[in-house]
Amino acid sequence: MHIVIIGATSGIAQAAVRQWASEGNSLTLFGRNASELERIAADARVRGASGVYVHAGDITSISYIEIAVAQLEKIDQALVAHGSLTKSQRVETDARYFADEININLVSAAVWTQLIANAMAKRGGGSVAVISSVAGDRGRYANHAYGAAKAGLTAFCDGLRAQMLDRKVHVVTVKPGPIDTPMTAHVAKKGALSGTSEQCARDIIKGLDKRRDVVYSPWFWWGIMRIVRAIPERIAKRLKW
Numbered sequence: 001m002h003i004v005i006i007g008a009t010s011g012i013a014q015a016a017v018r019q020w021a022s023e024g025n026s027l028t029l030f031g032r033n034a035s036e037l038e039r040i041a042a043d044a045r046v047r048g049a050s051g052v053y054v055h056a057g058d059i060t061s062i063s064y065i066e067i068a069v070a071q072l073e074k075i076d077q078a079l080v081a082h083g084s085l086t087k088s089q090r091v092e093t094d095a096r097y098f099a100d101e102i103n104i105n106l107v108s109a110a111v112w113t114q115l116i117a118n119a120m121a122k123r124g125g126g127s128v129a130v131i132s133s134v135a136g137d138r139g140r141y142a143n144h145a146y147g148a149a150k151a152g153l154t155a156f157c158d159g160l161r162a163q164m165l166d167r168k169v170h171v172v173t174v175k176p177g178p179i180d181t182p183m184t185a186h187v188a189k190k191g192a193l194s195g196t197s198e199q200c201a202r203d204i205i206k207g208l209d210k211r212r213d214v215v216y217s218p219w220f221w222w223g224i225m226r227i228v229r230a231i232p233e234r235i236a237k238r239l240k241w
């Protein structure tokens, strides 16, 4: 299988790359950090990948995305993984930062997904997994901007899944809870409620292979978010969480 990974330097994506490589797949890695991508590619080759191709560039630029996808010859599966944990306090005072964060987490991720899905549809089908977040299931005090971008990405994936149904392209929305990666290195750990990159990667790969619609990782965040969504707004708006 040929698998395309956007944001391949992400902790979660790297764990998926390791797994896909050990199964002998061929991989195309996109990211902004050339040397880190080369390191990940070298590791994937040692683990057994049948071919690894690296493309470093501004993966949040729409023109870069258009050119990159047009050059892809074969895509059986894809993972759109890049994202940034937006600082809510900075959003209050820095409008450009706010817009950039929405571009990273929503606009660029959605554009990659749309163009990859179009390319898959042209060649008879495929499956694309997109990493959204449980943060997109309900707006919260502590991450209003990040949550909004992820909510938009989740809604986009729902709609695209319906649009692509008859074109044999499947869209998997991945909603991780807290996962132990560089993104959350500075955040207090949630103990038993946290997951590892390896566990999340396994959930993503299973979701792609079994053509699941929505994958929570760890799985029990499905139940937690059901409760969170049920909290009446008059109470939720008072919670500093």
Ligand SMILES: NC(=O)c1ccc[n+]([C@@H]2O[C@H](COP(=O)([O-])OP(=O)(O)OC[C@H]3O[C@@H](n4cnc5c(N)ncnc54)[C@H](OP(=O)(O)O)[C@@H]3O)[C@@H](O)[C@H]2O)c1
Binding pocket: 007, 008, 009, 010, 011, 012, 013, 031, 032, 033, 058, 059, 060, 081, 082, 083, 084, 085, 104, 131, 132, 133, 134, 175, 176, 177, 178, 179, 180, 181, 182, 183, 184
């Ligand atoms: N970790 C969690 O608790 C958690 C929970 C829910 C959802 N998620 C989502 O999971 C996905 C993967 O995150 P992770 O946890 O694996 O975190 P991570 O290791 O920090 O990875 C973040 C990835 O996004 C890329 N990125 C960030 N800003 C970028 C920019 N301006 N331009 C280009 N690339 C940029 C990073 O590239 P560089 O390596 O070059 O910096 C890296 O590949 C993200 O979409 C994140 O929102 C994570």
